[in-house]
Amino acid sequence: MDTRIIYMNDMGIISIVTPCDQAMEELGMTHDAFIEFIQTKDIPIDTPSWVIHVNDLPNDWTYRDAWVCDNSGVISVDLVKARSIRMSLLKNIREVKLKNVSECILDCQDLGNDFTALKNQRLQLRNMESVETSNLNNLTTFEEIKSYLPEYLS
Amino acid sequence: MATGNVINNNSTGISVYNGSGTFTGRSIAVTASTGLSVSNADGTAGNPTLAGISATTSVLGVVQLATGAQTKTGTSTTLVPPVSALVQHQGVAKAWINYSSGTTTINNSYNVTSSTANGTGDNTINFTTAFANANYVAAGIGVANNQVVTSLSTGSARITTGNIGVGNLILANGNPSTLVFFGEQ
Numbered sequence: 001m002d003t004r005i006i007y008m009n010d011m012g013i014i015s016i017v018t019p020c021d022q023a024m025e026e027l028g029m030t031h032d033a034f035i036e037f038i039q040t041k042d043i044p045i046d047t048p049s050w051v052i053h054v055n056d057l058p059n060d061w062t063y064r065d066a067w068v069c070d071n072s073g074v075i076s077v078d079l080v081k082a083r084s085i086r087m088s089l090l091k092n093i094r095e096v097k098l099k100n101v102s103e104c105i106l107d108c109q110d111l112g113n114d115f116t117a118l119k120n121q122r123l124q125l126r127n128m129e130s131v132e133t134s135n136l137n138n139l140t141t142f143e144e145i146k147s148y149l150p151e152y153l154s
Numbered sequence: 155m156a157t158g159n160v161i162n163n164n165s166t167g168i169s170v171y172n173g174s175g176t177f178t179g180r181s182i183a184v185t186a187s188t189g190l191s192v193s194n195a196d197g198t199a200g201n202p203t204l205a206g207i208s209a210t211t212s213v214l215g216v217v218q219l220a221t222g223a224q225t226k227t228g229t230s231t232t233l234v235p236p237v238s239a240l241v242q243h244q245g246v247a248k249a250w251i252n253y254s255s256g257t258t259t260i261n262n263s264y265n266v267t268s269s270t271a272n273g274t275g276d277n278t279i280n281f282t283t284a285f286a287n288a289n290y291v292a293a294g295i296g297v298a299n300n301q302v303v304t305s306l307s308t309g310s311a312r313i314t315t316g317n318i319g320v321g322n323l324i325l326a327n328g329n330p331s332t333l334v335f336f337g338e339q
Contacts, residue, residue, distance in 0.1 A: 002321050016271040018258045042268045042280040042310070054258065061256060061327075065273050095183060096243055135159045 003035060004057065006069055007049040010025045014067045014075065016047075017042055017056065062089075064144065082145045083136045090132055098125045124152055208232065226338075243338065248290070248333040249281050253267045255315065256327035275325030276304070283339055284309040290337020296328035311335065 001024075005017040017038060024034040034049055043049050050073025058067065058075060066081035101122045108115035132150060139145045169177040191205050209215035221235035226242040240246060249265035255277050258270055285308045292303050292311050300323065303311040315331055316323040334336040 005268075011273060013273055015273075015278075016258050016267050018253070018266045018271070020258055020260050020263050020266050022260075022263050023265075038280075039270050041268065042278075047297070136201070 001031070002053050003031070004052050004124055005039060005049050006009045006052055006073060006075070007043055007047050007138050008069060009044075012030070012068070013065055013078070013081065014069050024089065029045060060146075062064065062140070078144045079140070079142060079145065083133075086136060086145050087129070087133065090128065090149070090153060093149075094128050097153065098122065101125065121152070140143070164284065209234075244338065245336075246289065246333050247336055248283075249279070250329050250337050251279055252330075252332045253277075254327070255330040256329045257320070259330075259332055272312075273325075273326075274327060275299075275314055275323075277315065277331075278310050278312045279333060279335075280310045281335075285335075287339040290335055291332060292335050294333035296331035299326050299328040299331065301328065301331060301333070333336060 001019055001021050003019060005019070006014045007017075009015040019034060019038050023057075025030070027034065027037075029037060039049055048071075052073060052075075053072065058064075058073065059128060060075070063082050063085055064075055066078045066085055067075055068081075069079045070076050101118055105115045105118045107113075108118065128150075135150070136145065139148060145146065172178045183233045186203050191207055192202060206216035207213065209217045217234045218232065220235045220239065222239045222242045224230055224233055225235040225239040226244060228243050228245065235243070243249065247264070249263075251263040251269065252261040253259060253263070253269050253270070254261065254284060255271045255275075258269075258271055260266070265282045266279055267320040268280045270280065272274050272278060288306045288308055290306060291312070291337045292306065294301050294313075295316055299315045300318055301313055301315045302323065308314075311333075313331075313333065314323065314325065316325040318324075
């Protein structure tokens with residue numbers, strides 16, 4: 001079915017409940033009665049929940065762990081969590097680049113070539129987290145955060 | 155009455171009125187495969203008796219249905235479980251699901267009312283009929299992901315899915331993930 005139920009969980013993001021068609025048929029319930037049944041049984045007690053259509057969920061699941069909802073059940077992206085997710089993605093890119101640069105430095109050492117520029121690049125990569133945390137904190141919209149990619153990581 | 159001779163004239167002890175004013179002798183075959191026995195069939199020592207015999211793996215016969223508790227125990231060699239009680243046997247899966255948490259889709263399931271996506275690689279499976287205790291078994295595999303049990307409670311199971319990295323599990327949604335649950339209900 002296309003119905004989903006969302007609520008804010010104890011991790012500060014939304015949980016998305018998918019009701020099961022087979023169970024609704026087995027229990028012989030109508031759609032509305034089954035949704036009420038799920039809200040009673042499968043959602044923590046005293047937790048507000050909202051019934052939405054599956055198409056109301058954001059399309060980009062990269063930032064799923066930053067999804068929150070307001071008091072009317074409208075989903076948005078928490079910018080603090082989005083920055084944290086973006087930093088994780090940047091770290092993944094950094095790890096690959098750092099490995100490559102380190103290998104290049106070793107090659108230069110073996111061949112007796114100058115590798116000063118590579119050392120500077122490696123230092124920049126190692127300092128990435130502190131520099132980019134500050135840069136990410138200066139971004140104020142989700143669109144800016146999810147598209148942020150410093151040139152040396154591109 | 156005059157027709158009494160007609161009734162007594164058949165050796166099987168079973169006569170039927172044929173609708174034309176006469177009685178005709180009929181018989182019941184007694185073989186190992188029919189699962190029936192006829193005693194005193196000639197009627198000379200008393201009324202004929204028709205009795206069922208117990209079914210075996212090679213002989214048809216009368217069976218006794220097992221209760222839900224007896225089906226659950228699963229030790230009887232003579233009782234037969236009704237279809238509705240089969241699921242209570244300890245060796246039968248009590249719930250299963252094939253779902254894709256990344257698209258919040260349940261592809262097929264049994265004894266599951268819903269699945270909850272708590273976050274990336276963090277899902278809860280909610281059962282229609284709860285387990286009797288939390289000491290049940292969860293097993294499963296996913297397409298391009300691994301699964302570990304986070305916690306088990308009688309009414310639900312929380313599962314973590316992800317890809318195995320160097321020394322850790324990198325959280326990822328299973329598309330799909332499959333799970334099966336065994337235990338006592």
